[in-house]
Amino acid sequence: MAPPEVATAVGKSLTGKGARTRARILECALELFRERGYDDTTMRTIAERAGVSLGNAYYYFKSKEHLIQGYYARSHEEHLAVCGPLLEAEVDLEARLRGVLRAKIDTSAEYHRFAGVLFKTAADPESPLSPFSAESLPTRRQVTALMGEVVEGSDVKVTEPLAEELPHLLWLYLMGIILFWIHDRSPATSQTYRLIEHTSSLVTRLIKMGRHPLLRPLTTSTLKLLREFRDEVKSPATDDASTPP
Amino acid sequence: MAPPEVATAVGKSLTGKGARTRARILECALELFRERGYDDTTMRTIAERAGVSLGNAYYYFKSKEHLIQGYYARSHEEHLAVCGPLLEAEVDLEARLRGVLRAKIDTSAEYHRFAGVLFKTAADPESPLSPFSAESLPTRRQVTALMGEVVEGSDVKVTEPLAEELPHLLWLYLMGIILFWIHDRSPATSQTYRLIEHTSSLVTRLIKMGRHPLLRPLTTSTLKLLREFRDEVKSPATDDASTPP
DNA sequence: CTTCTTTGTTGAACGTGTTCAATTAATGGG
DNA sequence: CCCATTAATTGAACACGTTCAACAAAGAAG
Numbered sequence: 108m109a110p111p112e113v114a115t116a117v118g119k120s121l122t123g124k125g126a127r128t129r130a131r132i133l134e135c136a137l138e139l140f141r142e143r144g145y146d147d148t149t150m151r152t153i154a155e156r157a158g159v160s161l162g163n164a165y166y167y168f169k170s171k172e173h174l175i176q177g178y179y180a181r182s183h184e185e186h187l188a189v190c191g192p193l194l195e196a197e198v199d200l201e202a203r204l205r206g207v208l209r210a211k212i213d214t215s216a217e218y219h220r221f222a223g224v225l226f227k228t229a230a231d232p233e234s235p236l237s238p239f240s241a242e243s244l245p246t247r248r249q250v251t252a253l254m255g256e257v258v259e260g261s262d263v264k265v266t267e268p269l270a271e272e273l274p275h276l277l278w279l280y281l282m283g284i285i286l287f288w289i290h291d292r293s294p295a296t297s298q299t300y301r302l303i304e305h306t307s308s309l310v311t312r313l314i315k316m317g318r319h320p321l322l323r324p325l326t327t328s329t330l331k332l333l334r335e336f337r338d339e340v341k342s343p344a345t346d347d348a349s350t351p352p
Numbered sequence: 353m354a355p356p357e358v359a360t361a362v363g364k365s366l367t368g369k370g371a372r373t374r375a376r377i378l379e380c381a382l383e384l385f386r387e388r389g390y391d392d393t394t395m396r397t398i399a400e401r402a403g404v405s406l407g408n409a410y411y412y413f414k415s416k417e418h419l420i421q422g423y424y425a426r427s428h429e430e431h432l433a434v435c436g437p438l439l440e441a442e443v444d445l446e447a448r449l450r451g452v453l454r455a456k457i458d459t460s461a462e463y464h465r466f467a468g469v470l471f472k473t474a475a476d477p478e479s480p481l482s483p484f485s486a487e488s489l490p491t492r493r494q495v496t497a498l499m500g501e502v503v504e505g506s507d508v509k510v511t512e513p514l515a516e517e518l519p520h521l522l523w524l525y526l527m528g529i530i531l532f533w534i535h536d537r538s539p540a541t542s543q544t545y546r547l548i549e550h551t552s553s554l555v556t557r558l559i560k561m562g563r564h565p566l567l568r569p570l571t572t573s574t575l576k577l578l579r580e581f582r583d584e585v586k587s588p589a590t591d592d593a594s595t596p597p
Numbered sequence: 598c599t600t601c602t603t604t605g606t607t608g609a610a611c612g613t614g615t616t617c618a619a620t621t622a623a624t625g626g627g
Numbered sequence: 628c629c630c631a632t633t634a635a636t637t638g639a640a641c642a643c644g645t646t647c648a649a650c651a652a653a654g655a656a657g
Contacts, residue, residue: 124623125635150614160637162617167635171614223477230475232468232535239535287581290477290484298581305577312570321566325557332550336532336543369653370605395644405607407647412605416644 129167132157133177140178141217145224172228175236178218183246185214190253200261201311204277207257208284208303212296215288219296222289238282251278258314269317269326272333280310374412377402378422385423386462390469417473420481423463428491430459435498445506446556449522452502453529453548457541460533464541467534483527496523503559514562514571517578525555 135156139148150171154164168174189210197203215222228236235242254277258265265273284306288299317326380401384393395416399409413419434455442448460467473481480487499522503510510518529551533544562571 128635149612151612159635161615162638163636165615227472227476227479231472234472237535290482302577302581305573305580309570309573309577312573316570319566321564325554325561328550328554328557332547332554335550336547373605394642396642406645407608408606410645 125167128157128159128163132159132164132167133174136174137178137181140174140221145175145221172234172236175225175228178225179236179243179246182215182218183249186211187249187253189214194256194260198260198262200258200263200314201307203257203261204311205303205307207253208281208307209300211281211285212288212299212303215285216296219288226286226289247278250281251275254278254281263311263315265314266318268330269314272330272337273314275333275337277310280306370412373402373404373408377404377409377412378419381419382423382426385419385466390420390466417479417481420470420473423470424481424488424491427460427463428494431456432494432498434459439501439505443505443507445503445508445559446552448502448506449556450548450552452498453526453552454545456526456530457533457544457548460530461541464533471531471534492523495526496520499523499526508556508560510559511563513575514559517575517582518559520578520582522555525551 132153136148136153139153139156142148150164151161153174154161157164168177190207193206193210194203197206218225228234229238231237232239234240237243238247251274255274257277258270258273284299284303287302288296291299293299316322377398381393381398384398384401387393395409396406398419399406402409413422435452438451438455439448442451463470473479474483476482477484479485482488483492496519500519502522503515503518529544529548532547533541536544538544561567
């Protein structure tokens with residue numbers, strides 16, 4: 108099988124020159140996004156800075172929105188890289204959870220400025236950038252796995268019915284934090300960090316209480332609900348993934 | 353004080369002719385949105401069907417997105433109208449909650465097709481259409497009040513620390529349901545109705561358990577958190593509300 | 598009625614995302 | 628080396644959202 112090369116707008120794989128051009132375009136785009144935000148960055152400007160023609164930018168990126176996917180991929184990798192050592196050094200569940208959440212915000216800080224537009228496009232269920240879309244399933248899986256590691260590598264033992272769903276719940280929790288972060292206008296998004304502080308404690312306590320007999324019926328219903336609905340929101344079409352000529 | 357007339361794009365009030373033109377434009381816009389969706393509806397088409405010039409449409413609506421606010425207002429009124437009789441006839445908390453949620457989905461059904469774009473623009477924190485924005489505060493307050501009525505008019509007595517925050521929590525719950533609905537691709541969004549069925553039961557049980565001594569510390573922390581953060585996400589600027597010449 | 602101000606309306610123009618037929622490099626087989 | 632096929636690249640064109648200077652209609656003031 109071929110090495111996992113980046114895909115072009117037309118669905119072909121790239122090696123050598125093409126890949127370099129593509130990377131250059133993405134680089135300039137993200138640079139400009141940071142400098143002046145998403146809306147004030149023109150495809151023409153991106154092309155110009157990258158030293159290519161306008162049409163050429165569209166050869167590598169199907170649309171302006173698709174440039175955002177480049178950001179996602181990068182941010183995600185960075186997050187994983189930071190979390191690795193963190194999860195090796197810590198066993199306390201709350202600390203692990205807090206660390207992973209903080210890391211996500213830390214690595215995204217530079218892009219907080221255009222996070223709004225980012226989320227805006229991500230919110231559209233038709234968009235391949237939606238966190239629920241089929242196209243972002245691989246990334247979602249990785250993050251869910253990361254959350255699983257957060258729990259499993261900790262000193263808290265989680266029994267089976269919860270254990271299966273918990274990673275998905277924590278993924279959802281992370282999404283909520285990001286949603287808050289996007290709307291956070293406090294200096295250096297300090298409110299988000301405070302929110303992480305408080306909620307991670309709360310969530311940890313909830314997890315530890317999960318086994319309590321009094322909560323049993325509630326926990327059971329909730330888990331049943333999750334299992335049932337988790338995969339119902341599967342993306343509908345994404346029919347334009349490959350464009351047969 | 354003047355009667356609460358609709359506002360134009362330039363912030364003036366309207367009476368008579370202007371109001372009629374504005375209403376006609378909105379009418380045609382929503383009609384077209386239903387017919388062919390948001391993206392495939394052109395401002396030029398809207399203007400044409402409404403029998404006005406392109407520029408004139410922009411005299412009454414600052415942007416294409418602002419037409420969506422017209423939809424919001426209408427949908428919201430409809431929801432309130434349906435909920436009124438419903439809340440008078442029912443005292444069971446779960447039934448009341450379920451009814452209000454169902455009503456929201458029912459009244460929105462016609463627009464499910466372009467709900468994605470709708471949510472997309474709403475998700476942008478800079479947008480005045482964001483449910484968290486200052487511009488939608490009045491509507492949010494009304495829905496929160498509605499949720500308060502759901503609880504207060506029921507046969508379940510909720511004591512004070514929870515009572516204050518519960519309406520806001522239920523508002524958030526409604527937002528979650530809407531988010532699911534937007535992504536729901538099942539026929540007639542039946543999955544959303546099932547989700548309402550299940551979660552309303554779950555939420556009701558949670559409310560009833562709120563007072564239990566075992567959960568006390570958790571409830572307290574959660575409520576403290578909510579009080580602290582609820583109004584932190586206050587919209588930042590909305591500086592372009594009035595355009596001083 | 599005339600004049601001034603406010604309100605309503607127009608059509609042309611601009612900028613931007615996107616598409617596409619055409620053109621030039623790169624690659625590989627004979 | 629030449630040719631054919633694919634990969635890259637171009638620039639012009641299109642459609643749409645949005646802006647704006649200008650104009651018309653409607654009231655208000657004298």
